[in-house]
Amino acid sequence: MVVSLEKNTTHQVVIIGGGFGGLYTAKALKTANVKVTLIDKRNFHLFQPLLYQVATGTLSPADISSPLRSVLRKSKNTQVLLGEVNDIDPKAQKVILGERTVSYDTLIIATGANHSYFGKDNWKDIAPGLKTVEDAIEMRRRIFSAFEAAEKETDAEKRRALLTFVIVGAGPTGVELAGAIAELAYKTLKEDFRNIDTSETKILLLQGGDRILPYIAPELSEVAAVSLQKLGVIIQTNTRVTNIENDIVTFKQGGEVKEVHSKTILWAAGVKASSMGKILAERTDVECDHAGRVIVEPDLTIRGYKNIFVVGDLGHFSHQNGKPLPGVAPVAKQQGEYVAKLIKRRLRGHTLPQFHYNDVGSLAMIGQNLAVVDLGFIKLQGFLAWVFWLVIHIYFLIEFDTKLVVVIQWAWNYITRNRRSRLITGREAFVEAKTVSKSSQYL
Amino acid sequence: MVVSLEKNTTHQVVIIGGGFGGLYTAKALKTANVKVTLIDKRNFHLFQPLLYQVATGTLSPADISSPLRSVLRKSKNTQVLLGEVNDIDPKAQKVILGERTVSYDTLIIATGANHSYFGKDNWKDIAPGLKTVEDAIEMRRRIFSAFEAAEKETDAEKRRALLTFVIVGAGPTGVELAGAIAELAYKTLKEDFRNIDTSETKILLLQGGDRILPYIAPELSEVAAVSLQKLGVIIQTNTRVTNIENDIVTFKQGGEVKEVHSKTILWAAGVKASSMGKILAERTDVECDHAGRVIVEPDLTIRGYKNIFVVGDLGHFSHQNGKPLPGVAPVAKQQGEYVAKLIKRRLRGHTLPQFHYNDVGSLAMIGQNLAVVDLGFIKLQGFLAWVFWLVIHIYFLIEFDTKLVVVIQWAWNYITRNRRSRLITGREAFVEAKTVSKSSQYL
Numbered sequence: 010m011v012v013s014l015e016k017n018t019t020h021q022v023v024i025i026g027g028g029f030g031g032l033y034t035a036k037a038l039k040t041a042n043v044k045v046t047l048i049d050k051r052n053f054h055l056f057q058p059l060l061y062q063v064a065t066g067t068l069s070p071a072d073i074s075s076p077l078r079s080v081l082r083k084s085k086n087t088q089v090l091l092g093e094v095n096d097i098d099p100k101a102q103k104v105i106l107g108e109r110t111v112s113y114d115t116l117i118i119a120t121g122a123n124h125s126y127f128g129k130d131n132w133k134d135i136a137p138g139l140k141t142v143e144d145a146i147e148m149r150r151r152i153f154s155a156f157e158a159a160e161k162e163t164d165a166e167k168r169r170a171l172l173t174f175v176i177v178g179a180g181p182t183g184v185e186l187a188g189a190i191a192e193l194a195y196k197t198l199k200e201d202f203r204n205i206d207t208s209e210t211k212i213l214l215l216q217g218g219d220r221i222l223p224y225i226a227p228e229l230s231e232v233a234a235v236s237l238q239k240l241g242v243i244i245q246t247n248t249r250v251t252n253i254e255n256d257i258v259t260f261k262q263g264g265e266v267k268e269v270h271s272k273t274i275l276w277a278a279g280v281k282a283s284s285m286g287k288i289l290a291e292r293t294d295v296e297c298d299h300a301g302r303v304i305v306e307p308d309l310t311i312r313g314y315k316n317i318f319v320v321g322d323l324g325h326f327s328h329q330n331g332k333p334l335p336g337v338a339p340v341a342k343q344q345g346e347y348v349a350k351l352i353k354r355r356l357r358g359h360t361l362p363q364f365h366y367n368d369v370g371s372l373a374m375i376g377q378n379l380a381v382v383d384l385g386f387i388k389l390q391g392f393l394a395w396v397f398w399l400v401i402h403i404y405f406l407i408e409f410d411t412k413l414v415v416v417i418q419w420a421w422n423y424i425t426r427n428r429r430s431r432l433i434t435g436r437e438a439f440v441e442a443k444t445v446s447k448s449s450q451y452l
Numbered sequence: 453m454v455v456s457l458e459k460n461t462t463h464q465v466v467i468i469g470g471g472f473g474g475l476y477t478a479k480a481l482k483t484a485n486v487k488v489t490l491i492d493k494r495n496f497h498l499f500q501p502l503l504y505q506v507a508t509g510t511l512s513p514a515d516i517s518s519p520l521r522s523v524l525r526k527s528k529n530t531q532v533l534l535g536e537v538n539d540i541d542p543k544a545q546k547v548i549l550g551e552r553t554v555s556y557d558t559l560i561i562a563t564g565a566n567h568s569y570f571g572k573d574n575w576k577d578i579a580p581g582l583k584t585v586e587d588a589i590e591m592r593r594r595i596f597s598a599f600e601a602a603e604k605e606t607d608a609e610k611r612r613a614l615l616t617f618v619i620v621g622a623g624p625t626g627v628e629l630a631g632a633i634a635e636l637a638y639k640t641l642k643e644d645f646r647n648i649d650t651s652e653t654k655i656l657l658l659q660g661g662d663r664i665l666p667y668i669a670p671e672l673s674e675v676a677a678v679s680l681q682k683l684g685v686i687i688q689t690n691t692r693v694t695n696i697e698n699d700i701v702t703f704k705q706g707g708e709v710k711e712v713h714s715k716t717i718l719w720a721a722g723v724k725a726s727s728m729g730k731i732l733a734e735r736t737d738v739e740c741d742h743a744g745r746v747i748v749e750p751d752l753t754i755r756g757y758k759n760i761f762v763v764g765d766l767g768h769f770s771h772q773n774g775k776p777l778p779g780v781a782p783v784a785k786q787q788g789e790y791v792a793k794l795i796k797r798r799l800r801g802h803t804l805p806q807f808h809y810n811d812v813g814s815l816a817m818i819g820q821n822l823a824v825v826d827l828g829f830i831k832l833q834g835f836l837a838w839v840f841w842l843v844i845h846i847y848f849l850i851e852f853d854t855k856l857v858v859v860i861q862w863a864w865n866y867i868t869r870n871r872r873s874r875l876i877t878g879r880e881a882f883v884e885a886k887t888v889s890k891s892s893q894y895l
Contacts, residue, residue, distance in 0.1 A: 051876065052596060052874070053875050069873075070512065071512045071874075071875055074875050076644075076875075078641075088646040090603075091876075092604070109604075142877050143877060153495060157495060157534040161533065161552075200525050201521035202521070430512075430514035431496075431519050432494075432517055432585065433494065434513065434586060434589075
């Protein structure tokens, strides 16, 4: 399967980003007569949909990560380059990484998206999002540190703020975080403390729209809401956060302005394209939408450049039903596979009809034995949905790496209701804990 | 099993440190009529002997950590306090944590030891040691970043420095690190890179004394040396590091001065007692040895204070055969259990004969199917020793937490020779990688 790599003559494919979009493109090009260079800032692919389980202490980062070199080991036509692309030069067909340049015949940009703080970027430090391993470790540190600080706090009001968790945004990530924190507080940690009763924990889930999980069918969204409420989560819909400051979240509900004191505010709202979108727009005059996502053509190229593709969360594709496709793994996967196929066709002088997303449905985990699954033609809830959710996620995981251990670990955690991975770590883990305690006058 | 906790009357035991010494003391006091407060800076017990497997990408931090609250959940007479003890007041029988104080009737200090840089503390940043989870993550980052940087390096000399690993100190940690890096370079990563041949990696193990693993029988030490050399490790005995600067390690061998260019220098030498030793010495006039370890009495108390015990690595106990006991887990475990027993006896008006260490032997893992085990009456090597090593470590691990998953993960890693946990992470993971590359002019 070794492809001959005559320098200067083999078609050079450069992929920026090793998420679902970039990695599926690279994998699908394994047997193509091209030379592939996959560039990523990190040395691993991250299975983002399970990041909330790292943030809440069930899994370790390595359980949901696959080293890129290991995934692409057998793709002898592919090399992985660890680095950050600062710029691209579409005329010269080069990407620029600091002082180094890499030439391409075809470029695939798959750098994804981040959370949007609706212009209030100073909220980022107060209310961390959940996109990277470091984000998850930081969330984990904050969640478990809050319980630790509450255990030591003697002032009732301060203790209440420490035991109040606010989650902004009720898409899958927000819902899954809320469910996991509820299980943590009301089940896992119940017997672990001596001075506090963790069942007094308050978990608020704030949602701008009129229902949680807006991408799922309304009846399932209702099922999810009822299940979360049974677990103890307080859901506030039609709610817009207007300020976050001094451990106080201010929000508007209808005409009313309310506030809640909380030491742990977690962000799971909004989408903002990664910076590569802006760079691309500057260099090619391609249009971007309000979230900075690149408007792509029906074949996922960008206007005026048949050799530049944008796949995954960074792209705005609305040629199917007028609405942009959601930023989920199946879209990125199918787009990556489409682009790889199109490249192979082109090398033989052919082409492909436009990209068509085969909607595989939406799903969200709520808690033990509880999930909702909307496949369009069938809707599942409760235990059956939970099993389905599990199978789908395991299937996705083992495509990259045989993560047998993740399966066993899950099973084990669900049986014992223990959360082994609840380490408070980080270079400044303890220093920061001290700062927190100083500011609230305990310890 | 609920012990009545009459305030002011129940005997108050305070334990500082949740390592082997402190945790075994707390566990053994579970049924005693005392109130126990275990204070630690971290919320988890760390199984330090396996930290090298985190540093080399086989295990995740959570695999070798147990949340202290979870371990002590059933000990209803015990509370865990997350915090840092800054001082102690033996006259008033109080420990001081910032603005808070905790009173004790009996105090157990088990804060362990760190690496000693022989007075050259500026070497710490250049050559990190291996005592905490953060240390291990930092080592992991450096090891895997070195291969990544070598892949991009075009200058042959710089590439050589990137593929040279120097490990200072050939006790169990140094030997295990050297063996694991050898397996990584010569087996696991062999097919992962396109521009470098990882089998060109040079691994130097520097040892001050005349043989590696000095605490083990000379014949086994020889077996270990031969096995490591077969794996590809270059062992340099009678070697003293005199300087580390600008990626150059300078060392003296006999009269000769040599140097080696290396981008990854790992420290596994020397012992320095934790700062609690100094504080104790200032407050009680107890004597410390050259490494700052507290000289303890035959019953593990300190001179003049029958209610202050020092257990584990922080203590210097030489009442058995004149030599201080080694800083290993079995010593800390037996000392913790002894102290708990003595406290229980004292509460009934009795006492115990002096502490006696029941030597369980020494062992070190070298590589796949390769270990050395010295039990005194029997010496094992090769596969049998490897199995023994595994069984002992699993036994220790499951005493705290049913780490079934660790066992399965090991087995899996050994079969597949894959290292899943090789994430380059940390808040500044990529920023630092860039700094490295700038200074050596690549990327």
